[in-house]
Amino acid sequence: MGSHRTFADANAKLEGARYSILGVPYDATTSFRPGARFGPDEIRKASYNFETWVNEWDVDLVEVPIHDFGNIGEHHHPEAMLTELESDVRQMVEAGAFPILLGGEHSLAPGAVRVLASKHRALKCLYVDAHLDFRPEYLGTPNSHACAARRIADILGAESIFQFGIRSIERNEYKDAKRMGLRWAYARDIHKKGMEWAIHEAEKALGSKGPLYLSIDMDGHDPSIAPGVGTPEPFGISDHDVKALIDHFAPRLVGADVNETCPPFDNGNTSALAAREVREIIAAREAKLGKRRA
Numbered sequence: 001m002g003s004h005r006t007f008a009d010a011n012a013k014l015e016g017a018r019y020s021i022l023g024v025p026y027d028a029t030t031s032f033r034p035g036a037r038f039g040p041d042e043i044r045k046a047s048y049n050f051e052t053w054v055n056e057w058d059v060d061l062v063e064v065p066i067h068d069f070g071n072i073g074e075h076h077h078p079e080a081m082l083t084e085l086e087s088d089v090r091q092m093v094e095a096g097a098f099p100i101l102l103g104g105e106h107s108l109a110p111g112a113v114r115v116l117a118s119k120h121r122a123l124k125c126l127y128v129d130a131h132l133d134f135r136p137e138y139l140g141t142p143n144s145h146a147c148a149a150r151r152i153a154d155i156l157g158a159e160s161i162f163q164f165g166i167r168s169i170e171r172n173e174y175k176d177a178k179r180m181g182l183r184w185a186y187a188r189d190i191h192k193k194g195m196e197w198a199i200h201e202a203e204k205a206l207g208s209k210g211p212l213y214l215s216i217d218m219d220g221h222d223p224s225i226a227p228g229v230g231t232p233e234p235f236g237i238s239d240h241d242v243k244a245l246i247d248h249f250a251p252r253l254v255g256a257d258v259n260e261t262c263p264p265f266d267n268g269n270t271s272a273l274a275a276r277e278v279r280e281i282i283a284a285r286e287a288k289l290g291k292r293r294a
C-alpha cells in the first residue's frame with residue numbers, strides 16, 4: 001500500500017473487478033542505474049494524460065471495472081518482495097481479476113507467473129526485452145532482474161517462453177538458452193522482417209491457443225522511445241511493434257506486467273508509454289472478448 005493516487009479510471013473494488021493493478025516499487029538488485037522503485041507511481045501519474053474512451057477499440061475505461069491494489073511494501077531481499085507480491089497477486093486472481101503489475105525491476109515477473117501457473121494449465125509467456133535475462137544467478141542472487149526469464153523457465157519450461165526485441169546476450173547465457181530450448185526474435189530481425197513475422201514465429205513456438213502471460217521490459221523498446229530505463233540498449237523495437245503484439249494476443253492474455261520504468265532517467269515518455277500499454281492491454285482485451293461474448 002502507500003501510493004497516493006490510483007491508476008486512472010481504476011475506480012472499482014477488488015470484488016467484481018475484471019482487472020487489478022499492483023505496483024512493485026522494487027529495484028534492489030539493479031545492476032547499472034537504480035530508480036525503478038519510482039516507476040509504479042510515475043506510471044500512475046502518467047495514466048491521467050489519456051482520454052478514458054479508447055477510440056480505436058470503442059472501449060471507455062470508466063465503464064470497465066478496474067481496481068488498483070496499491071503498492072507492495074519496501075523490501076531489500078528479492079525473496080521477501082516475491083513473497084508479498086505473490087500473496088497480493090493470489091488475492092487478485094482469486095477475486096477473478098486480471099492482474100497487471102507495474103514495476104519496478106523485472107524480478108517481479110516470475111512471482112506473477114508462479115501464481116498464474118497454479119490457476120492456468122499450460123500457461124506460456126511472451127517476454128519483451130533487450131536482454132535475454134537467462135543467467136542462472138547474477139551478483140549473488142538467483143532472483144535478480146537479470147535472471148527473470150530463467151526463473152520463469154524453472155516454472156513453465158524454457159520452451160514455453162518466447163522473447164521479442166533481444167539484442168544483448170552474455171555468451172554462457174546464450175549457450176544455456178539454446179541448450180534448454182528458449183526461443184526469441186532478435187530486434188534486428190523484427191526491424192528487417194516486421195512484427196507480423198515475429199508474431200507468427202511466436203505462434204509456431206507456443207501454439208495458437210492457450211493462456212499467455214505478457215511481460216514487457218520497457219528496455220525492449222528503442223531508447224529513443226523509452227529512455228527512462230535502468231539498462232538502455234540501442235537498436236530496439238518500436239512502440240508500434242509492442243502494440244501489435246498486445247493487439248494480436250490480447251484475447252489469450254491472463255496477466256501482464258510493464259517493468260523497468262526508471263523515472264530519474266526519464267523525460268516522461270517511458271512512464272507515459274508504460275501507462276498507455278496497460279490501457280491498450282485492457283482496451284484490446286475488452287473489445288475482443290466482448291465481441292466474442294456477443
Ligand code: MN
Nearest residue numbers: 106129133217
Ligand atoms: Mn528484463
Ligand code: MN
Nearest residue numbers: 130131217219
Ligand atoms: Mn532488459
